[in-house]
Every structure is written in structure tokens, then in C-alpha cells.
Amino acid sequence: MQSNAALEYDYSVAKLFTFTTILFGILGMVIGTLIAAQLAFPELNYLIGEYGTFSRLRPLHTNIVIFGFTLSGIWATFYYVGQRVLKVSMAESKFLMAIGKIHFYLYFVGALLAVITLLLGFSASKEYAEFEWPIDVVIVLVWVLWGISIFGIIGIRREKALYVSMWYFVATFLGVAMLYLFNNMEVPTYFVSGGIGNIMHSVSMYSGTNDAMVQWWYGHNAVAFVFTVPIIAMIYYFLPKESGQAVYSYKLSLLSFWGLMFVYLWAGGHHLVWSTVPDWVQTMGTVFSVVLILPSWGSAINMLLTMKGEWNQLTDNPLIKLMVLSSTFYMLSTIEGPIQAIKSVNAIAHFTDWIPGHVHDGVLGWVALMIMAALFHMAPRMYKREIYSRKLIETQFWLQTTGIVLYFTSLWIAGITQGMMWRAVDEYGNLMYSFIDTVDVLHPYYVIRTVAGVLYLAGVFIFAYNMIKTMTSSRTLTEEPMFRSPMA
Amino acid sequence: MDIRELQAYAYFFMTILLVVALYGYILHLYRSEKKGEKDYEKYGKIALDDEVDSTPIESNPKSKSEK
Amino acid sequence: MFHWLEKNPFFFAVGVFIVIAFAGLITVVPDFAQSARPVAGLKPYTVLELAGKEVYKKDHCIACHSQLVRPFKSETDRYGQVSLSGEYAYDRPFLWGSKRTGPDLHRIGNYRTTDWHENHMWNPKSVVPTSIMPAYRHHFTNIADIDTAYAEAVTVKALFATPYDAPNGTKLGSHEEAKAAALEEAKVIAGNMKNKDVKDAVANGQVPEIVALIAYMNRLK
Structure with missing residues (x-):
């Protein structure tokens, strides 16, 4: 193909995934807010009969946020960043274009099936791996298609050096592939028994303690490879590009990459402290969780130092504000995690609300803010229009920041209170509280958490509105902005 | 030699190997820059100058169209 | 060696895979057989x-x-x-x-x-x-x-x-x-x-x- 002036990046696949990011973002967080409210006001469990209880909706919430919102966000940014850092357009390869589109449509169909089957109660009951085997097969196919996309576009690249974001995308691809396959090793019972029972049903290849080890090796690292690695890929591209500052130390970014890759996978054992898995696995989980601070903070500090000398942008540009806050929350949750992994802290924290508190300052603070900032940055370039409203971004920023802070503070207090009450004994060594006492005391915190959820969700709606307005009715741009995203 | 002992040796030597590899990598990053063989920081520019017709930092000879 | 790895996407991917697969292998495999053993007298579910x-x-x-x-x-x-x-x-x-x-x-x-x-x-x-x-x-x-x-x-x-x-x-x-x-x-x-x-x-x-x-x-x- 002859290169000519008309050659442009082709964002059609990125736009498709942008759409699902917004859709699943709203869906996942509406359900999240509902189930948070159910803990404070149990009557809300009966809105849609057997399909509306906390227990049935909770896996929907987690799966939609992880595999709907976040994966869509990862793919929207990949199909955008991938072309740009490799300096090759998808329009140059009909094959890659087709793969990209099939990737999206298969994913969308799979996601809808996943939502329906979970709602109907088809579940393997392993956290974040609830899908039954037919859905797993679809997910594997989707993943293979993404692999073809990644290595296909790397194959025709003009820029020989792979930018560090690409490293992180490749690692996401490999990591999730490995984890997902091994954790979902299951046998469909219908075929082994010669056609008896439900065709959807399967049984895990691992049992008991082994299953727990594999599950939390997966569970922890699914978090790593969906909620951390690809989000770092995003921030390494979008923060420099939006601010016009090259990453502070490229060498440090490479070093933290290898550090993160190696250390993260060991830390799964911290979910199983004080359980029946071998002691050395638990200790290793604790030790590596603490070591994990180094590569995590390596990336986060690198991001903050990228803004060196340019901190004025923080006040001028709300997207920089979102991204800086996002990396700050990354630092917060990567110091909180290791603290919870320490055995004596874990004895109190495990099984309490402090754990969902920790997950949410990671996901609400780091993941979701970064994805939304990335989409805002991409919008003017993809739709050739300026961002609809700066004011709305500011409003969203403050609503969500307040939401996150209320969220994790209330759950910190709730978790530690309950953890301490479970173990409280009187002067004769008898337990002081019955279990229900420790539930009653949590009511105010559950209310605060619900309010926090509503605030954050309002921010997500504002984000969606702002994006859709940007796509449809904002002022058109004549040329692509270099760094800072134009906004009205 | 039972599996425990094997595990202990494997663990020990892998740890040493990885520590050496990690420090080797740090050394490599800084030494190659000092000796002028390679400037890692220039790759940071990839994100900033990323138009489809901008000049690649390092051209890929295998790509379909040369700039 | 390091530089070569950074330039060859395939071997880079292999390298990443080895680094991430290592931990799973070490933590899950050694005790697998022992952890699968039932306590004495345990009966399967009806x-x-x-x-x-x-x-x-x-x-x-x-x-x-x-x-x-x-x-x-x-x-x-x-x-x-x-x-x-x-x-x-x-x-x-x-x-x-x-x-x-x-x-x-x-x-x-x-x-x-x-x-x-x-x-x-x-x-x-x-x-x-x-x-x-x-x-x-x-x-x-x-x-x-x-x-x-x-x-x-x-x-x-x-x-x-x-x-x-x-x-x-x-x-x-x-x-x-x-x-x-x-x-x-x-x-x-x-x-x-x-x-x-x-x-x-x-x-x-x-x-x-x-x-x-x-x-x-x-x-x-």
C-alpha cells in the first residue's frame, strides 16, 4: 500500500468499545448502588422476585464491572493507543479491521448471554469466574481474537520499538489467558454422565483447598491483570499525551514492569491467610504482597513526577486532575492491600467490609477514573468534536471524589468495628457479642456507603451525558489537537 | 530427595537467578545509556509524537510502507 | 540480551509468560496431592x-x-x-x-x-x-x-x-x-x-x- 496524505487512524472499533464502556459502566454501577442499598434497607431485595436478591445480583455487579465496563475500556483504549504508538492505521489492513469488528460483536453477544445466565442462576460459584462453561468458551474465543489483533498490528508496525503501554497490553493478554484457563478447568457433567441433567452444569477439576488456591491465584491476579496492568498501560500513554510531558523516567517504567510481572502473581496467597492452605503459601502471600509496594509505587511515582514543573495543569485541565487523582488512589490502594495482607491485620480485616472497601478505592478511584479520563481524551480525536462541557467534568470530578472518600472511610470503620466485635471477649473470656449485634452496628455505615454509591453513580451519568453530547452535538474541530483536549 | 527438598533448592536458585537478572537489567539500563549505545528516554517520545505520518523513533524495516 | 528481548515481540511475550507463570507453578503444584486428601471417615455428598x-x-x-x-x-x-x-x-x-x-x-x-x-x-x-x-x-x-x-x-x-x-x-x-x-x-x-x-x-x-x-x-x- 502506498502511504499518502489521506491515511488516517481508523477508530471504528475503538468507538464501538467506547459505547459498551459507557453502557456497562452505567449498568454495573446501578446494580452496585442497588445492592449497597439492600444492605442498609433489606426491603429492596424484593424488587424483581427471585432475581433481585443481593446474592443473585452481587455476581452480576462484579462481573459487569470487571468484564463489561473495564474490559470494554481496555479494548477501547487498546484499539486507539495500539495504532498510535505503533504508527500504523487499522485502515491499512482489511484483515485486522475484520478481526477487530468480530472481536467486538462476539464480545457483545457473549456479554449479554453472560448477564442473562447469571441472572437465571447458572453459576460456577467461584468469585469472578462464575460463568458456566459455554460462556467460558465464548470468552476464550474473544480472547484469541484480541490476541490476533495485538500481534497482528504489532506485525505491521512502522515504529519498531514497542512503547511501554504495549508491553502492558501484551502482559494483560497473556496473564488473563493463563489465569482464566487454569481457574476455569471444569468438566461438563452432561457429557460425562451420558446426557443426564442440565447441559450448562459443570464441576470443577480441583477440589477443596486446591480449588481455593487456584481460585485466589486467579482472583487476586485477575485484579492484577484487568484492574492494574492495562490501566497502567493507559496512564503511560494518556497522561504524557494530555500534558505534553514525556514520561518522567522511561527506564523506571520498564523496571517496574518486570517487577510487577514477577511479584504480583505470588501475592494471591494473602486471600487465604489463616485458612487450610499450607502455611508457607500464606506466608509467601504476605511477604510478596509487601514487596509489591515497590513496583506499584514505582509506576505511580513515575506518573506523578511526569507532571514535574507542570503542576499548574492540574488547575487548568480537569482531565489531568482526573488522572493525577487516579494515580494517587493507585498509591493508596497499593499500600492498603499489603497492610491487609499482614497476618495479624488479616485476622481482623478478613471477611469484613474493609475488603470490599479496599477493592472499591482501587476500582472507583484508580480504574474507573482513569478509564473515564482516557475516553474523554479520545473523544475529540475520534469524533473530531471538542468535549461538550468542562463544567460537567468538574462537577463529575467532585461528586465522585466525595463519593469515593465516603465509600472507603465508611467501610474502613465498618470493617474494623465488626472485626473487633467478632473477637471481643468479656473478663471471663466469653464472647461479648452475638453475630447479629455485629450486623446491627453496621447500619449507619451501610447508609453512608449507599449515599457514596449514589454520588459516584451520579458522576457516571454525568460522564455518559457529556460523552454522548460530545459525540453528537459539540462544536466540530478542524484539526486534531496535539496535546491538551479542547473542551467547551 | 523428596519434593520438599527439590522445591527448596529450586526456590533458592531461582531467587538468586532472578535477583541477578533484575540487577543485571538495572545495570544494563543505565550503562547502555552512559556509554551512549542506547537512549531509553527517547522512547518516551513515542507517546507524544504519534501521528500516523510522524517519523518513527526506530523504523521497522518489515513494515509495509516506509516513511 | 535485554535489548534483543525488547525488540522481538514474540520472545518478549514468551519472557513475560515465563515470569508470570512461575509463581503459580511454585505455589499450587507442590502440595497438590496432599491437599486433595480427605480426612478419615469423610463421605461424599448424597x-x-x-x-x-x-x-x-x-x-x-x-x-x-x-x-x-x-x-x-x-x-x-x-x-x-x-x-x-x-x-x-x-x-x-x-x-x-x-x-x-x-x-x-x-x-x-x-x-x-x-x-x-x-x-x-x-x-x-x-x-x-x-x-x-x-x-x-x-x-x-x-x-x-x-x-x-x-x-x-x-x-x-x-x-x-x-x-x-x-x-x-x-x-x-x-x-x-x-x-x-x-x-x-x-x-x-x-x-x-x-x-x-x-x-x-x-x-x-x-x-x-x-x-x-x-x-x-x-x-x-
Whole structure:
């Protein structure tokens, strides 16, 4: 193909995934807010009969946020960043274009099936791996298609050096592939028994303690490879590009990459402290969780130092504000995690609300803010229009920041209170509280958490509105902005 | 030699190997820059100058169209 | 060497894979055989219990309930003996959970009865006035899937050598025998219940989900 002036990046696949990011973002967080409210006001469990209880909706919430919102966000940014850092357009390869589109449509169909089957109660009951085997097969196919996309576009690249974001995308691809396959090793019972029972049903290849080890090796690292690695890929591209500052130390970014890759996978054992898995696995989980601070903070500090000398942008540009806050929350949750992994802290924290508190300052603070900032940055370039409203971004920023802070503070207090009450004994060594006492005391915190959820969700709606307005009715741009995203 | 002992040796030597590899990598990053063989920081520019017709930092000879 | 790796996407990917796969190999593999061993005297789940476990999975009880008594006095006082690895040998998947919005259930069979469960699942507030758990009344009308439970038992017996039909163990037998045995077990439980619909269903040869679930709960000791 002859290169000519008309050659442009082709964002059609990125736009498709942008759409699902917004859709699943709203869906996942509406359900999240509902189930948070159910803990404070149990009557809300009966809105849609057997399909509306906390227990049935909770896996929907987690799966939609992880595999709907976040994966869509990862793919929207990949199909955008991938072309740009490799300096090759998808329009140059009909094959890659087709793969990209099939990737999206298969994913969308799979996601809808996943939502329906979970709602109907088809579940393997392993956290974040609830899908039954037919859905797993679809997910594997989707993943293979993404692999073809990644290595296909790397194959025709003009820029020989792979930018560090690409490293992180490749690692996401490999990591999730490995984890997902091994954790979902299951046998469909219908075929082994010669056609008896439900065709959807399967049984895990691992049992008991082994299953727990594999599950939390997966569970922890699914978090790593969906909620951390690809989000770092995003921030390494979008923060420099939006601010016009090259990453502070490229060498440090490479070093933290290898550090993160190696250390993260060991830390799964911290979910199983004080359980029946071998002691050395638990200790290793604790030790590596603490070591994990180094590569995590390596990336986060690198991001903050990228803004060196340019901190004025923080006040001028709300997207920089979102991204800086996002990396700050990354630092917060990567110091909180290791603290919870320490055995004596874990004895109190495990099984309490402090754990969902920790997950949410990671996901609400780091993941979701970064994805939304990335989409805002991409919008003017993809739709050739300026961002609809700066004011709305500011409003969203403050609503969500307040939401996150209320969220994790209330759950910190709730978790530690309950953890301490479970173990409280009187002067004769008898337990002081019955279990229900420790539930009653949590009511105010559950209310605060619900309010926090509503605030954050309002921010997500504002984000969606702002994006859709940007796509449809904002002022058109004549040329692509270099760094800072134009906004009205 | 039972599996425990094997595990202990494997663990020990892998740890040493990885520590050496990690420090080797740090050394490599800084030494190659000092000796002028390679400037890692220039790759940071990839994100900033990323138009489809901008000049690649390092051209890929295998790509379909040369700039 | 390092530079070469950064330039060759394929070998780069292989390198990344080795680095990330290493940890899983070291943590999961060495104790695999030992961790799979059952404690002495552990019997596989009956078909009815498996059907109840399926209800437990379907409604995601693990979202709020753990099945793991940790080695602290406060936990053994509250829930009973510390959980042992071998007790879970026939749990596929494991159902430890990760959150106790409600109490641990690993020894629930020791201190709750069929009658208590019936009241509780119909209306949790009738036994625990400030409970925030939702009622699960659909368990009283939905019919448990005994066939799928049987298929699961056949599968684990064939593939993972779970000792069904061993002397003094859990009997599995043919499909018809297993269904009949499950119904017999269900009749005993329904005999201790007062819900009319449940009793009628069992008399007609059907097993409501609540009966299977209670069978599973009673087995957790």
C-alpha cells in the first residue's frame, strides 16, 4: 500500500468499545448502588422476585464491572493507543479491521448471554469466574481474537520499538489467558454422565483447598491483570499525551514492569491467610504482597513526577486532575492491600467490609477514573468534536471524589468495628457479642456507603451525558489537537 | 530427595537467578545509556509524537510502507 | 540480551509468560496431592445434598456466608471446631466465600435444625428480628434439579475417583435408584417441616429446592 496524505487512524472499533464502556459502566454501577442499598434497607431485595436478591445480583455487579465496563475500556483504549504508538492505521489492513469488528460483536453477544445466565442462576460459584462453561468458551474465543489483533498490528508496525503501554497490553493478554484457563478447568457433567441433567452444569477439576488456591491465584491476579496492568498501560500513554510531558523516567517504567510481572502473581496467597492452605503459601502471600509496594509505587511515582514543573495543569485541565487523582488512589490502594495482607491485620480485616472497601478505592478511584479520563481524551480525536462541557467534568470530578472518600472511610470503620466485635471477649473470656449485634452496628455505615454509591453513580451519568453530547452535538474541530483536549 | 527438598533448592536458585537478572537489567539500563549505545528516554517520545505520518523513533524495516 | 528481548515481540511475550507463570507453578503444584486428601471417615455428598449445594451455588450464598472456621478462639467459640483441609476434599468448587455479612456456615448442621431453616428461609426476621438477609421464598416452590446432581456425582466418581458405592460410604447406584434414594431422604426432611406446598410436592415425588438446601445445611457439621 502506498502511504499518502489521506491515511488516517481508523477508530471504528475503538468507538464501538467506547459505547459498551459507557453502557456497562452505567449498568454495573446501578446494580452496585442497588445492592449497597439492600444492605442498609433489606426491603429492596424484593424488587424483581427471585432475581433481585443481593446474592443473585452481587455476581452480576462484579462481573459487569470487571468484564463489561473495564474490559470494554481496555479494548477501547487498546484499539486507539495500539495504532498510535505503533504508527500504523487499522485502515491499512482489511484483515485486522475484520478481526477487530468480530472481536467486538462476539464480545457483545457473549456479554449479554453472560448477564442473562447469571441472572437465571447458572453459576460456577467461584468469585469472578462464575460463568458456566459455554460462556467460558465464548470468552476464550474473544480472547484469541484480541490476541490476533495485538500481534497482528504489532506485525505491521512502522515504529519498531514497542512503547511501554504495549508491553502492558501484551502482559494483560497473556496473564488473563493463563489465569482464566487454569481457574476455569471444569468438566461438563452432561457429557460425562451420558446426557443426564442440565447441559450448562459443570464441576470443577480441583477440589477443596486446591480449588481455593487456584481460585485466589486467579482472583487476586485477575485484579492484577484487568484492574492494574492495562490501566497502567493507559496512564503511560494518556497522561504524557494530555500534558505534553514525556514520561518522567522511561527506564523506571520498564523496571517496574518486570517487577510487577514477577511479584504480583505470588501475592494471591494473602486471600487465604489463616485458612487450610499450607502455611508457607500464606506466608509467601504476605511477604510478596509487601514487596509489591515497590513496583506499584514505582509506576505511580513515575506518573506523578511526569507532571514535574507542570503542576499548574492540574488547575487548568480537569482531565489531568482526573488522572493525577487516579494515580494517587493507585498509591493508596497499593499500600492498603499489603497492610491487609499482614497476618495479624488479616485476622481482623478478613471477611469484613474493609475488603470490599479496599477493592472499591482501587476500582472507583484508580480504574474507573482513569478509564473515564482516557475516553474523554479520545473523544475529540475520534469524533473530531471538542468535549461538550468542562463544567460537567468538574462537577463529575467532585461528586465522585466525595463519593469515593465516603465509600472507603465508611467501610474502613465498618470493617474494623465488626472485626473487633467478632473477637471481643468479656473478663471471663466469653464472647461479648452475638453475630447479629455485629450486623446491627453496621447500619449507619451501610447508609453512608449507599449515599457514596449514589454520588459516584451520579458522576457516571454525568460522564455518559457529556460523552454522548460530545459525540453528537459539540462544536466540530478542524484539526486534531496535539496535546491538551479542547473542551467547551 | 523428596519434593520438599527439590522445591527448596529450586526456590533458592531461582531467587538468586532472578535477583541477578533484575540487577543485571538495572545495570544494563543505565550503562547502555552512559556509554551512549542506547537512549531509553527517547522512547518516551513515542507517546507524544504519534501521528500516523510522524517519523518513527526506530523504523521497522518489515513494515509495509516506509516513511 | 535485554535489548534483543525488547525488540522481538514474540520472545518478549514468551519472557513475560515465563515470569508470570512461575509463581503459580511454585505455589499450587507442590502440595497438590496432599491437599486433595480427605480426612478419615469423610463421605461424599448424597445426591440430595449435592442438589442442595447447587441451590447454595445458584443463589450465591457465598456472597455473604463463609465456610471456613479460622484458628482463633473467638471463632471456635462461635462456630465450632477449626476447619481442616481434608474436610473439603469433595467440595467442587470450594465454598469458603470471602465475606461474612452473615455468619459462617461450615458447622451450621451442629446447631440449627430443619425447622429453624424453614422459618428462617421463609422469613429471616421471624428468627432473627434485625436480620438483613432477604427471604428466599422461591426455594419453597422451585423444584430442585436431582438429575443434574446425579450427573455431577457420576462425573466425580468416574473422573476424580470420588468413593461413591464404597463399603459404609455413600451409595449412588443407577439413575433410578439414586432418584428414589433422594426422594426418601427428602421425605424425612419434609416430615420435619410444616409448609403445606412442600409436603404436597414431596408426596408427589418432587423435591422443592428448600428441602435439598436443608439436606445440605444439615450435612455441614
